[in-house]
Amino acid sequence: MGLRDDLERFREVGEKRREDLADFIQYGDLGGSGANQINIPVKIVSLPEFEYDQRDQGGVGQGDGDTPDTGQPVGQPQPQPGEDGDEGDEPGEEGGEHEYYEMDPEEFAEELDEELGLDLDPKGKKVIEEKEGPYTDMTRTGPDSTLDFERMFKEGLKRKLAMDFDEDFLREVCKVEGFGPRDVFEWARGESIPVSMAWIEEAYANIPEDERDEWSSVDELESEVERESIQQQIRREGIKHVPFRREDERYRYPEIIEEKEKNVVVVNIRDVSGSMREKKRELVERTFTPLDWYLQGKYDNAEFVYIAHDADAWQVERDDFFGIRSGGGTKISSAYELAQELLEEYPWTDWNRYVFAAGDSENSSNDTEERVIPLMEEIPANLHAYVETQPSGNAINATHAEELERHFGPDSDDVAVAYVNSKGDVTDAIYEILSTEGETDE
């Protein structure tokens, strides 16, 4: 019991009653949302009551310094004193209040994945942090406490195994009739015994003259004296003679793990020339805004660049982006040139990049082929997309989208072309764009 519970209960009710995401994107009011919070209208089914028909009821208004003439139309009815201050109901059937179900971009991206069956798996790129992992790396110096003694022992043992030999037996070899130090060395080599010439010479010198011919041959020696392997020797002597060497000292050191951030820069390019009228403009907004939310939700760090263009291009703020209207002609390459320049701040090694452009496919002659396509190929990006908005069907000269499609082909994995002719096309276009990159992720 308590307000927290009531609030939670309201959210449950709200979640059930919020607008379907696809409907919201295509037909809903996107304006109520910000960059970091998506507000999806929840139709509050305020409990039904017996009420007057609002149109038939009419109302009382107050003139501003003057009483208006009879018959003059009035705008939205003014709030009436009997009503609770802020519940200004609107006339007509669509009346009724809206509350908002709030989503952050992460939830939005998840929901959209589910709704459209998308599967975009963003890649981490930029190394933002090196942090200590487990102590699995080694270094030759370090504090005593991190000395890897076990390793040093093993290395010593290995060295011993590699370097030790049966010294007693080799001394006996020196006593073979006719063998000089050189002959002993040659024989040892043949037996792969790791012994140096110097050691043999010293051992030979220490053998008294009368004993130097004790054995007639190596064969005789081998049949009389048993050779002892190193393993046997260690077993007999124990391992106290394992030689520890400075060069075997290793100090444990933590492993460095590279944390890679999934960061993305999204370039939104919009044709704001005279031919881009309100309907086209709205379709661009409906397509771009959810794309931005989606990518923001998918990536750890998302930055957005907004470019408006007619025959020239200029960078604008997000808040202004969808509102700008300009006159003049259209030269799409101007926007890509600016994009290329602005993207220098976001090196391809460190950043995922998306370059989305939208317009009505009208462009200056030859600009698409001569300038835009080469630029698109030059600017490395996860995805280039062009969204054509033509609510009234294709204009004859509007061939930008077609030319792109012809050049890059329908199966291109980093160029998408989508057509949005009505609100109903918006989610398909979004799917088209976001699934294009998905195709090559595998």
Next chain:
Amino acid sequence: MHAKRASNPRKPVVFMSKRNSNADRFRKQAIAGDLEEPVAEARNLAEKLGLEPYPVKYWIIDYDEMNELIAYGGFQSRYPHWRWGMQYDKQRKQGQYGGGKAFEIVNNDNPAHAFLQESNTLADQKAVITHVEAHSDFFAKNEWFGLFTDGRADEEQVNAAAMLERHARAIDDYMSDPEIDRAEVEKWIDHCLSLEDNIDQHRVFQRRLEVEGPPEDLDEDLAAKLDELELSDEIKGEVFDEEWVEKLEERDEQVTFPDQPQKDLLAFVREHGKQYDEESERAVEMAEWQRDVLDMMRAEAYYFAAQKMTKVMNEGWAAYWESTMMTDERFAGDDEFLNYADHMAKVLASGGLNPYSLGMELWEYVENTTNRREVLERLLRVEGISWRNLTDVVDFGDVLETLEPPAAIAEITPETLDDLKEVSDEWVDREALEAAQEGEIDVAKYPWKVLTYEGLARRHYSLVKRQHRGFLSRVSQNELERIGRYLFDDARYSSVEEALEDVDFAAGWDRMFDVRESHNDVTFLDEFLTEEFITENHYFTYEHSKATGQFHVASDAAEDVKKKLLLQFTNFGKPTIAVYDGNYNNANELLLGHQYNGVMLDIGQAQETLKRIFELWGRPVNLLTIVKEVDEHDVEVAKRRNREPEAEERGKLIRYDGDEVTTETVPWEEVEHLAADDVDYDTKPEDWLA
């Protein structure tokens, strides 16, 4: 008459909310400390001015707590329901984005609880306190609030906080009961809330309403009774032939209840309703918890009804006394005053017909007209002065000058106290004056302490205030005649001066106190909203045109504006629906009737509401109503001719049987009794749009 009362020194009551960290507590304690004096003195001043508020407990709370309280309608605990969560969410966001500053909240209770937001400036706090004292007076004295308490406004009787808390706990218990489906409880509450305004708010609230039921023996079969008489078939055949029996039973079948249309739908379904059982597909008795929830929802609806019925009056009342205390009596310190004036201006200026400014202006109008009438009645009793010549022979400028309060009362400082000795005893509180002269009362800060109620009325006499100076002279010849015609003893005074000597300066306030006891918004507006007021404020009505699909200005005639405005206040601004038959179709169906006043129902809403009522009745529900229909062809013609098409009123029967909603047109005779013949809220002129 609101006689002077010795104000017994009372310990100020300022609380802090319970769940606070230490740091919070110290901060709030400091604020509470600062407010103790203003709280005590505001009460003293309110009582001097004639107000009789319930005791008020003030709480210092922070912004979040304020939002919570607002969501809960001013109380600390309510039954579990999503709509509080919704309101809370909205409230928070408004504060966050819209800057909607939560300002004051006071609930109708004895003692009343008022909540002060800690972030308010001291000037704001004082304003809230004076405002709250006036609300508390209204709660205690207005008769419509008395309907809930049955006139017994003692602590046991009101204790709304305790009632709501009890309801909260009971409903929470039902929801936690493993035998009861939590969602069912919530749904049941929703059904009840749909009928929240369908009560009989003009009657004294009774927990159980005696609702007339069907005659006890209605069900008994007459034929069976006859059999018991063991009459011979022969006699039966002769006297009680089958035709006779059938006729008799038919008449019995026509027995309907209630006798009179019953407006308290919640009470009616409480007494006679059933619940619909999905499994057995029939009506079964309500569960104990369902009736209990219905009772609780109905009690809460009655409790909040008075507030809804007196919004304009109550807010205006609080604004009026707040202004009197804060501005006229300088309850705000000089440095705080600008801050306060600024705030007040904003509250009153906020758009259109807001209840604060509308209410306050109407109260000032009550005061001014009463004072004016008092003055005119005196003047008309002067020899040689009649309603015909008054405006010619009386110089209103001179009159106003005479009515100005004496300097000793208008300006009271420690230095001028001696001047009060010359002033009438009626106006001066001699005891207090003595104390002031001893230095026991801080006259510089609280000059009003040395005056009586009458003295304060003299000091704040409305007709001489700058903003009202023209009011006296604006009297119309009609009104003069109305006052003068029936005046006896019309040559009592020999001169204007002598007549003015006798003026009762408290007449305006006395009248206001009477009005605040007996009126509600409907009667208040009906009586005091004048043509003068409507014209000066450029009010007009607007109506919707079927031809243009827009709203257009329909009328600026005062009677139309008033009618339209009253529509918004009558019956909570909702259409009146009553039970006409609890045994409709002789099948225990419910028949409701919409008492049509020229404005039709929102049919979509009505259908949805019927679905809810079905849940509370358990059997099919029917609603008779009248709608306006316009022929499509007529609309086309009207559009071309730029006029408004004529709508035709038709009777409709809307029915919900648990499965589907049907609407059929019924002959006019069946709905004729529902159509009011004395009111029509339609203000469209004949040649509209022409």
